[in-house]
């Protein structure tokens with residue numbers, strides 16, 4: 001049998017409520033990895049499974065330190081020829097960010113599958129056990145080699161780059177409306193329908209080995225008629241780059257523009273992403289001349305991570321734009 005290591009970080013999949021009817025008001029990150037594994041003995045039919053507790057928290061507190069630890073630990077584990085794949089249990093609130101970060105920093109084409117749940121482990125019809133089983137089946141499958149980091153939940157195989165949480169409570173929360181799922185889990189097997197052409201994992205230039213932190217990047221939400229207090233605060237507090245969550249194809253209030261233009265002249269990177277869920281940010285000639293960088297269709301939270309990683313390699317705006325075009 002293939003060997004799959006489960007790294008546990010917490011979330012609702014390890015959540016405990018007072019009553020089986022409670023689907024909110026529970027404590028995420030309550031059960032340890034051994035309990036999660038014991039709850040799904042069927043996994044043993046598909047893989048030799050072992051667990052490791054990395055954290056046991058709600059994913060709104062997954063910080064840079066945990067991201068770097070996960071990337072380094074996954075790289076260490078996958079360098080071992082005896083390990084065939086990794087599953088990471090994770091809260092769903094920031095699972096897309098951790099998945100994308102690992103998509104950029106894991107140096108292996110072996111499967112890395114993130115999984116969570118929307119109902120706590122104690123709930124009637126908890127989704128965690130089936131999600132965990134399918135995540136292990138996916139991570140154990142050679143068909144998942146080279147597809148990049150994925151989120152497997154609700155029978156869907158989701159690409160780290162394009163997938164976003166769409167619903168605060170529904171089990172079908174993860175969607176990639178513009179490009180769809182990579183595939184589905186069917187009869188205990190991954191069935192893939194498409195692959196991303198964007199650079200990831202073994203083909204990524206980013207290396208976080210030895211890093212203890214990442215350059216600070218802030219996301220500044222663009223609101224109609226806003227003043228410049230938020231971007232000013234970001235700069236004052238040490239941001240090395242800003243991602244603007246623009247209102248649609250780079251539209252931001254004039255006060256933000258007036259603040260960014262002189263900064264960009266000095267080489268400070270400002271990446272235009274959008275708070276609109278789909279569509280690319282395409283720069284106008286004027287935006288380009290002023291020095292803005294375009295996130296393409298990458299959402300603000302993922303643009304932040306990519307800009308942080310880009311800044312570990314370069315501060316040249318042209319290079320940063322190349323990175324946004326390739327990843």
Ligand SMILES: NC(=O)CC[C@H](N)C(=O)O
Pocket residue numbers: 010011012013028057058059060090091092093094116117118119
């Ligand atoms: N469904 C969930 O996992 C959300 C629970 C929690 N807020 C977390 O992200 O860890």
